[in-house]
Amino acid sequence: MNKKANYDDASHILVVDDDDRIRTLLKRYLAESGFRASIAADATQARSLIAAFDFDLFIFDVMMPGETGFSLTKFVRDISNVPILLLTARGLPEDRIEGLEAGADDYLSKPFEPRELLLRVNSLLRRSKPAQLSRKEVQFGDCNFSIGRGELRKNGELVRLTAGEASLLRALAQKPREPISREALAQQSDAGMERSVDVQVTRLRKKIEEDPRAPIYLQTVRGVGYALMAD
Incomplete structure (x- = not known):
């Protein structure tokens, strides 16, 4: 092609x-x-x-x-x-x-x-x-994510993402600070199922958050889904 x-x-x-x-x-x-x-x-x-x-x-x-x-x-x-x-x-x-x-x-x-x-x-x-032209990059804390390239950097260092993690973060980064349902995220990303979205979010938090148990940037929106709290 x-x-x-x-x-x-x-x-x-x-x-x-x-x-x-x-x-x-x-x-x-x-x-x-x-x-x-x-x-x-x-x-x-x-x-x-x-x-x-x-x-x-x-x-x-x-x-x-x-x-x-x-x-x-x-x-x-x-x-x-x-x-x-x-x-x-x-x-x-x-x-x-x-x-x-x-x-x-x-x-x-x-x-x-x-x-x-x-x-x-x-x-x-x-x-x-x-x-x-859509937003090319989003910044949250020490992290910078390129939507087009699917690359995450923390303090300037490249953070390795799986294809599923990159697609999920890209989906969230398109609508920064806006809650997105698990169903929509599953359809848009490579997660496939809503339960898989939760697994991918847990993995991403370990790479993004200082304390994954108390997330600041990749937040759960109760009754809805998730939101990326970009700067």
């Missing part, structure tokens, strides 16, 4: 499609092309992720059970200018018009060539880059 160029930090893309095979293929292809990709099976799951994390681009399937991609597009456009690419199995002109009227930035009919999807994604990101 050709790696994505001209982006210091990997852009974060949310793919929403009720077809498990398509979701999995798109996530793998985008990851191999240098992007960070999250997936959701429906609009309800997508709304939860959108509330918890910052994204640089959305890819929505139009025809989904329950809430359609058109409705989800309208929801996003009311709260954000993040570019939206719609996917549909129907290439009817009226569908394209409805999607664009809802606020979509581009439209791609299924089946599509992965290379064309990548070209459209890069084009949308280039146009939106000035408005979509």
